[in-house]
Amino acid sequence: MAEGGGPPVFMVDTYGARAPPVPKRERAQRSCGVAQVLLFILVTLALCGLVVEAFFIYSLHQSKYVSIIDSQKTHLIHQTIFIQNEKKKKSTHSFAFWVCVPGGPEAHQDQHVMGWNVNGEPLLHEIDYENKRLVIQKEGYYFIYSKVFFTDSDTFYHSVQKHTVRYAEHSISLLLSRNYSPPSNKYYRQNSFLGGVFYLEKHDALFVNVTNTQKVVVYQAMENVFGAFML
Incomplete structure (x- = not known):
């Protein structure tokens, strides 16, 4: 008990009831x-x-x-x-172009096989000319053509023949035409043209065959032509 008879004094912790401190x-x-x-x-x-x-x-x-x-x-x-x-x-394509010159030395030497000018300026490349024939030197596809101007009072045959080593005895007809003239007109003149594409081998020989070379008119060079060129 405290002095003077007063009530007892208690120590109260006022900090115990407070909220926890805020984090820093x-x-x-x-x-x-x-x-x-x-x-x-x-x-x-x-x-x-x-x-x-x-x-x-x-x-x-x-x-x-x-x-x-x-x-x-x-x-x-x-x-x-x-x-x-x-x-x-x-x-490198092969080609040949020949004409029949009026009065040429080979114009009418043979009755059926036409001769072509050898003294002029024929166009030749990898194709030879031997014995009235075009001899192929390079195999391939060729366009072959021939034109003749003739006079006849009967039937006139015009063909392009091929001679090959496989058939040495006979020639092969590649192109053929028959022309009929009025028998009453002895000097009836007309043209025959042949052309086609064929596969030719080396050493194949081409030539033009007619009924009678004496009936072929050769007044001008370009009236009768024969040639081939490789495609």
Whole structure:
């Protein structure tokens, strides 16, 4: 008991009933700093991914562009080679062109096989002329043609024959025409033209056969022609 008879004095802890202290701001700042770092890392990774993706897209586009250019170059090279080969083929094609000159030495030597001018300027390339025949030196497809101008009062035969080593005894008729003239007109004149495409082998010989070479009119050179050219 206290002095003076007063009531007893108790010590009361006034701090015990108070709320817990508020956390310090340093912890909140630390947590915000960690979140910001994580967010920065994620954004950086996303940007890096975009950069890598853009690089791959650019590389793919460049590879496609290069492949297109390469294909165009290859096509151009092939086209150039094809054109050069076609030019070579055209330059190496065989051809022959003969005319029957009026009064020529071979005009009427044979009754049936026509002779052609050998003293003029015939066009020949890889085709020889031997014994009134065109001798093929390069196998392939040829366009063969012949035209004769004749006078007859009966039937006149005009043909292009082929002689080959496979059939040495006989010739083969490639082109043939029959022309009928009025028997009343002795000087009836007309033309006969033959032309066609045939496959010829090396050493095949071509010649023109008629009913009678004496009935062939040779007033002008271009009235009677014979030739072939390779396709």
